[in-house]
Amino acid sequence: MPNPSSPRPVTAPHPALQGLEREHDFVPLRVEGRLPQDLRGSFYRNGPARFDIGTRPHWFDGTGAITAVHITSGGVRGAVRITHTPSVDHDLAAPTPHYGGFRQPFSRARGVAALFDADLIRNLANINLLPWQDRLYALFETTLPVEIDPHTLANRGETDLAGVIPRGWNAHPHRVAATGTIYQFGLRVGPKVALDVFELPRSGRARLLSSIALPGVMEVHDFFATEHHLIFVLPPLWCSSLALLAKRSFVEALQWRAHEPTTILIVPLAAPERVMRMETAPFFFWHGVNAYDDGERVVLDLVRYTDFATTKRALDAVSDGVAGAAASRDSRIERLSLNLAQGRVQAETLLDEACEFPQVHPARCGARHTRAWCAGYVGGTAVEGGFNALLGVDLERGAVARIELDDDRRTGEPTVVPRSGCEDDAYILALVADYQAAASYVGVWDSASREPLAKLWFDQIIPPPLHGCWVAAG
Numbered sequence: 336m337p338n339p340s341s342p343r344p345v346t347a348p349h350p351a352l353q354g355l356e357r358e359h360d361f362v363p364l365r366v367e368g369r370l371p372q373d374l375r376g377s378f379y380r381n382g383p384a385r386f387d388i389g390t391r392p393h394w395f396d397g398t399g400a401i402t403a404v405h406i407t408s409g410g411v412r413g414a415v416r417i418t419h420t421p422s423v424d425h426d427l428a429a430p431t432p433h434y435g436g437f438r439q440p441f442s443r444a445r446g447v448a449a450l451f452d453a454d455l456i457r458n459l460a461n462i463n464l465l466p467w468q469d470r471l472y473a474l475f476e477t478t479l480p481v482e483i484d485p486h487t488l489a490n491r492g493e494t495d496l497a498g499v500i501p502r503g504w505n506a507h508p509h510r511v512a513a514t515g516t517i518y519q520f521g522l523r524v525g526p527k528v529a530l531d532v533f534e535l536p537r538s539g540r541a542r543l544l545s546s547i548a549l550p551g552v553m554e555v556h557d558f559f560a561t562e563h564h565l566i567f568v569l570p571p572l573w574c575s576s577l578a579l580l581a582k583r584s585f586v587e588a589l590q591w592r593a594h595e596p597t598t599i600l601i602v603p604l605a606a607p608e609r610v611m612r613m614e615t616a617p618f619f620f621w622h623g624v625n626a627y628d629d630g631e632r633v634v635l636d637l638v639r640y641t642d643f644a645t646t647k648r649a650l651d652a653v654s655d656g657v658a659g660a661a662a663s664r665d666s667r668i669e670r671l672s673l674n675l676a677q678g679r680v681q682a683e684t685l686l687d688e689a690c691e692f693p694q695v696h697p698a699r700c701g702a703r704h705t706r707a708w709c710a711g712y713v714g715g716t717a718v719e720g721g722f723n724a725l726l727g728v729d730l731e732r733g734a735v736a737r738i739e740l741d742d743d744r745r746t747g748e749p750t751v752v753p754r755s756g757c758e759d760d761a762y763i764l765a766l767v768a769d770y771q772a773a774a775s776y777v778g779v780w781d782s783a784s785r786e787p788l789a790k791l792w793f794d795q796i797i798p799p800p801l802h803g804c805w806v807a808a809g
Contacts, residue, residue, distance in 0.1 A: 349653045350720055350745075350770065351394050355384040356795045360487070361405065361414040368789035370406065370779065371762065373754065375808040377485065378404040378777055380766050381473055382747075382800030383461045385417060388426050389439040393654040394799075396436035398423050399461025399473060401488055402766065402797050404777050407808070411791050413777075416488040418473050418481055420458040432457070438654070440583040449580065452525065454478070456585070458493065462506035463802040467517055467535050471806075474506040476556075477522050485806065499541045501531060506802070507622075508535070509560035511701035518544075518560045520567070524552055526576060532565060532602060545607040547600060551575045554589060554643075559626035559635050561701045565602040566626060566635060566673070570619045571595035572643050591643045593617060599673065599680065601633065613673060615680040619643045624668060624693040624730075627703045631676045636707070636730065638691055639669040666690055668707070668728065685730050688715045691722070692748035692802070698756045705731050706758040708749040708782070710765075713739045721745035721799060725765060727782065738763065738785050743771040750805050751782070759783045764805065768796050 383397025404413045426432040434457035435441030441455050449455045458478035465472040465480065472480035472494075479500060482491035495501075500521060508519040517535040522528070523546075530547040551573040559566040571592040574582075582588035596614035603609055624636035640646050645665040651657075668686040673679075690711040695704045707730055710722035715735075723745060727736040740746060745768050752762040761782040767790075768775045775797040776790040 349394075349656050350768070350796075351383075351653055351799045352386050352392055352397070353796065353798060354386050354397070355400050355415065355417070355798055358400070358416050359414060360416075361403075361412040364404065364411045364413045365792040366411055366789060367776075367792065368779075368787065370411070370789045374752065374762055374779065375406055375408065376752070377806045377808075378406070378750065378764055378803070379464050379466075379471070379485075379806070380797070380800040380803035381461060381464045382798060382802075383459070384415075384798045388423070388457070389432050389436070393436065393438040394650060395461075396439045396459065397461060397798070399459050399475070400798070401464065401473060401483060402793075402800065402803075403485075403488055404791055406791075413791065413793055414488055415793070415797060416490075418460040418483070419490055420460055420478075420481055420493060422454065422457040422478075423459065426457060435583065435585060438584055438586050443583070446580045446583060449525075455524065455579075461801065463508075464804050465508050465517070465519070466804055466806050468538070474504060474508075476505050477503045477524055480504050496541050499533070499543060501543070504533075505555065507557040509558070509700065510697075511560050511562055512698050513562045513702060518565055520555070520558055522549075522553065522555050524576065524579070528552055528576065530555065530567065530600075532607065545602060545610075547602075547610060549573070552579050552585075552588070556621050557623050559623050561626050561628045561633060563604055563628050564626075564633055565604065565607075566633060567600040567602070568620060568623075568635070568637070568671075569598045569600065570643065571597060571617050572619060586647065589643070591619075593642065599671075601673065601675065611675065611678075613678055613680050615671070615682065617642070619646065621646070622691065622693055624707050624709075625695045625699060625701070625704050627701060629672075629703070631674060633673040633675065634703075635671040635673070636685065636693075636704075637669060637671070638666050638693055638709070640665050668693070668709075668730070670730075686728055686733060686735070688726075688735065689717050690726055690728075694749055694751050696751050696756075696758045696761060697753055699758060704758065705729065708751055708763060710747055710749065711735075711737070713737065722747060725749050725763060725780070727763075727785065736785055738780055738787075740767060741769075741771075744769050745799065746778075747799055748802055750803065752805050752807075762788070766797060766800055766803075768799060770796070
């Protein structure tokens, strides 16, 4: 097996694809500024970090690495570790990769094996992290979760939760604050494509709530959870299983069907088998902000794109090293109001500015919210290399408060760490790459004043992560 600390050299076309210089266990981090006394817990991030499989690197096809920072009364310690899975290790040792990724094609032999229910997709474990019942899971798309030791980042292996997961999970679970229950889903790819929906209670076993038939293989990246409903927004972006086998690349097989509507599935938690369907004008989205019940309505806030092509072009440009590549300028925060009694969908733009990776105060998850934090840009104008600001958005007035970074620094998803149940009473944490210093740090800011409080420094660049979580001490 190749040494995970010595990846094969690659020529990176973009800073996002430079790859992790080295792994390391927990070591003391240099603290610049002063950490608040009440900020105690663990900050985790997950993202693509090694690009040594395949000949056409795509940011989403990098093997995942988990970055963790433990903040205790005794000090601050950080670690970063590559996540290994059987399919990753198989393709590292193989002369050519067998498994596919987001753009990386799978082999013809793997396509034939898929006819007999074999896995097609390499489990890169590089998108998100799920803390549940004192355990931690690394998540990808359509594959099994990988259990990670939350204290050491040791890899405990893939798991189907004792047979609960029939095929795989996707990467965006959601917790409802009122109940503490986490909901999750998985896209089951095969001759028949299905959306499996799961419930993970505060205590006790996970369970499969429902399985919903889909017309084909879809990019279902995120969904919404309220106290009474789960909502799946399905853009008209899909292909048949046969088309996927023919193209051998997930993203290249998908077809945007501009003349078809976006379909919305509403799953009542009291009767998950009674799925309600609505339709609205076609659009694409990666990430939701939050959702809540409002009488006969369900309200969803999300980051909307006009279609899939706009975001795909931006991601391809980053992965192919196109000069001037920036995140898509097409995104905006939009609100969808679903009238359950009348079966109607009403759309309203809340923020007409490019942004991504939205988060709300944890006490508002699945409940009415008025604030959101997301990654964006200084002055609202997209720049090369990624996001250079964190945006605090007042969704009622459309006002934006910015935490701005220097020109040579880039950030990603913010994490909202509550001090109380008030939306404006929190710390904002984010992992920032400082390319001038050739190092990364976890920044800590006050959400109300936006004042910088502390920087927790790693001595190397951490490749841009996708998602993560905060786990409070105790």
